[in-house]
Amino acid sequence: MKNLAYIILGTFLGVVLYKSEAASWFRIYEMFQFDSFHMYGIMGSALAVGVVLVFWIKKSKVKSFSGETINIQDKEKSFTRYIIGGTLFGLGWALAGACPGPIYILVGAGYWPIVIVLIGAVLGAFVYGVLRDKLPH
């Protein structure tokens, strides 16, 4: 039952990101050219609603659906890893025109060359895991 809920949530996410065109290479390029409000509108409105929902979840101390206490952990404090990792990610995001969610979504949409991007992404994650102790964080 819970498994089905995750699949349905994922399906919903896939439809939303595809239909909003956030999974389109063209929209990502347009965003980095500042030629349209569209992507900023998606992220801005997601954040506006997201901030309120997260605030409510924390403030109300609402329990999870299965009755557990919800504890949203803070991100580990650092500067180096976020700025270097973030910049590397941004370079890839703009070139591939897709971040991880849309990569999976575009596989489903049938754009087969995206599988090469996915293989590259898994390789990249692997290389990070191997080099992790040698990289500045």
Add this chain to the structure above:
Amino acid sequence: MTFDENLSKMLYQPWPWYVSGPLIALIMALLILMGKRFGMSSNLETFCSIGGAGKFSDYFKIDVKSKRWNLLVVLGSVIGGFIGAHLLSPNPAVEISDKTVAKLQELGFESAGTSYLPLELFSMASLSDPKVWAILLVAGFLVGLGTRYAGGCTSGHAISGLSNLQRPSLIAVIGFFIGGLIMVHLLFPLIFAS
């Protein structure tokens, strides 16, 4: 036209940002209420673990079962991509701004404004060019390396992290834009100019 007809017509058109953004936030909140977190890039690590990467680094020695829920979200998003593309989008063209179309045509992207993804990179025909393979592989590699280095991607940092007012996520998102702007403005002319 009745309300119903209007609604179903809207379903087949591109969804506006003010519908899509709040729905993404809703998905994030539902995952939190299910005791999980919205983050798509950690699945890349799970794939490594499944593939036996634990032999190379302890970092990948994780309990894959505990990540199963997120793999189901991935499975769902693949299904969602199929539904979005094949059942809900009679017209795949993305109406990007005229200015963007002009810039892309200058870079050799003739498909700008007529398709969902540039056919110069994402059609089967494009794969006859080894340069396209290299571009897609390097792009993916940077996505995978960068997102794990930064500990999250657009979902984990830009949506989840910023919604929780996390300063690290703000730094990561600034990094996303530094990288994206460098790629599009400085490197695209070198990579794509013919």
